[in-house]
């Protein structure tokens with residue numbers, strides 16, 4: 001056996017032996033994700049699974065070992081992912097720290113910042129939120145106004161963020177602030193601070209899905225130390241260079257959100273055919289629905305290949321730097337269509353918003369939630385603008 | 398295996414691109430179209446394909462070929478698609494060779510030398526009606542002496558007029574719709590009782606209606622097993638479908654490049670039309686569709702090369718996805734050219750016509766979408 005085959009066999013055996021049975025059940029909704037943090041809520045099996053994976057560094061398999069990662073090669077990390085998918089092991093830890101802040105620190109952070117911030121992320125001890133958008137600054141994010149004023153050994157932050165996902169549950173925030181009012185892109189800094197700081201308040205926003213994982217976040221004379229220790233600045237990269245960090249990060253965020261396009265059951269038709277009834281040839285008994293589901297199967301399988309290719313070319317440095325924008329656009333649009341189809345297949349039953357039969361309107365709430373996919377992290381229209389400009393180099397874009 | 402071309406495949410791509418551009422570009426296509434060539438392609442060019450080794454791309458090294466796989470054949474086909482290069486490559490060197498690869502040694506020794514030298518052209522006689530329905534094959538092959546007698550009609554036999562040999566799917570038992578009972582034959586086009594009527598298609602490719610009226614073939618013309626041709630047929634169809642998906646991808650990519658160039662040059666309202674956001678978003682959407690199609694086609698080819706049990710599913714996904722993406726590319730292309738898109742002088746219309754022909758080759762997007770539903774058990 002080659003080294004990789006051995007790794008695959010050992011990984012599979014280890015997962016089989018160590019993944020708690022509850023963590024091999026499909027996730028029902030967002031509340032089934034394990035987020036860790038200072039004030040965690042765990043469902044059975046979650047903490048065990050997170051801890052044992054963290055011990056191996058497999059909450060962040062491809063981060064270096066010294067920062068709490070698994071130190072796996074690209075090929076090994078891919079195999080781990082494949083084996084987890086095959087054995088239906090849930091992701092041990094959902095985290096903006098892993099998806100967004102981590103990659104930014106690995107790229108822009110000082111050695112001391114990495115050592116200070118990354119291991120608690122890998123272990124699920126500190127939960128982060130993303131403070132970018134403001135009421136007046138959405139697609140045009142670089143127009144943001146939340147100010148950070150230099151006051152000697154600290155900054156004073158004033159302003160408001162909006163759409164901050166899980167701000168009310170997060171321990172720390174990575175936040176874009178304005179440190180120079182006379183510049184646009186070059187007057188922004190990328191800051192890290194504790195959400196328990198005096199002057200930080202959050203207010204949940206109720207969405208059309210009835211869920212409220214998103215907050216308005218207010219900063220009222222919040223004091224942010226310039227340093228958390230030797231070499232551990234609260235500013236990542238340099239003051240006024242935060243846009244570079246944010247831009248880099250958006251790539252990660254966009255490729256992550258795009259994952260939705262390939263998630264879920266491979267085939268909706270296979271899932272719904274029994275429920276619907278079959279004709280005497282064994283076909284799903286509603287020809288239009290069957291056709292749409294088969295179309296969706298093709299979209300999902302095709303996008304899954306795209307995601308694999310994107311991952312492979314990204315890691316090998318072969319993909320266009322703006323490709324995550326295309327991934328985000330395509331993946332979110334497919335995911336929205338998929339949920340439209342699930343609603344349509346469910347008919348009047350899935351309209352029940354509060355009944356036990358629908359698990360509290362789960363299908364409908366999920367459908368509504370997907371509508372944000374093409375808004376959060378940059379809208380579809382903005383993605384198309386970036387593709388036009390950076391990849392296709394269309395003038396004036 | 399990572400889902401991108403390796404270094405060797407990248408080199409193959411470069412040489413195929415240079416070759417098609419140099420020897421078989423759109424001007425070459427127009428020349429053969431305008432001289433009303435009865436074969437629709439240049440035999441000299443086909444010889445050059447052979448010199449490049451392309452005709453033996455899927456023939457094993459032991460037998461004198463390059464011994465490469467579906468990914469590599471697809472690399473060449475994409476360049477054929479981009480340049481609209483007229484050639485019998487897909488039917489001969491990809492689908493035809495793959496059928497013969499499933500057959501016995503004697504057959505391979507008989508046909509491979511001609512293919513390797515660029516003297517031989519193969520065509521595939523499968524369809525019997527306007528739409529590709531291989532499960533409905535009804536043409537009969539009855540036992541006669543120690544061989545078979547073929548009776549029936551085939552249509553859309555691409556390159557059938559210029560081919561020396563046809564790969565024919567016929568029934569040795571059972572009736573249309575049965576899994577068992579199909580047999581594949583390699584049939585000489587000069588055989589008595591075989592008549593061909595070549596017709597020019599919308600994309601200037603040549604295809605034949607072929608009639609078999611008591612055509613006698615020896616038992617050694619059988620490819621694979623009698624009554625068990627389904628396996629050979631599947632193998633040939635997988636190669637032809639993945640191959641045509643790669644070619645159609647090239648057509649879509651070529652059409653998109655032409656269109657992007659055009660909108661970057663054309664001015665209206667004192668502005669380059671590429672600055673209009675409505676066009677930008679449509680082109681960027683198209684880019685996204687083409688990228689997904691490319692990944693899908695490559696995935697299907699890799700799975701075929703690996704012998705994956707799910708390869709057939711992915712081949713159908715690839716033919717459907719690449720077909721839909723390219724259909725979008727050529728339609729958007731013509732529209733974004735405005736009036737000149739309707740002229741024979743501009744190339745974009747040629748891409749639209751080529752797309753239409755390739756859509757129907759070995760099953761269109763609807764056909765494969767239905768297959769995907771069936772393979773998923775609904």
Ligand SMILES: Cc1cc2nc3c(=O)[nH]c(=O)nc-3n(C[C@H](O)[C@H](O)[C@H](O)COP(=O)(O)OP(=O)(O)OC[C@H]3O[C@@H](n4cnc5c(N)ncnc54)[C@H](O)[C@@H]3O)c2cc1C
Pocket residue numbers: 130131132133134135137138139140162163164165214372375376377378379380381382385
């Ligand atoms: C569920 C959810 C979670 C989120 N999570 C977070 C988070 O954790 N942290 C955070 O900081 N932010 C978060 N966001 C905010 C998100 O990033 C913004 O909503 C998004 O960037 C769009 O900004 P906007 O809402 O102000 O819309 P606007 O920018 O006002 O856009 C309105 C419409 O105009 C279109 N438009 C705008 N500009 C252009 C243009 N140049 N060309 C063409 N069309 C254009 C848009 O595409 C959109 O259709 C979240 C949002 C949602 C819905």
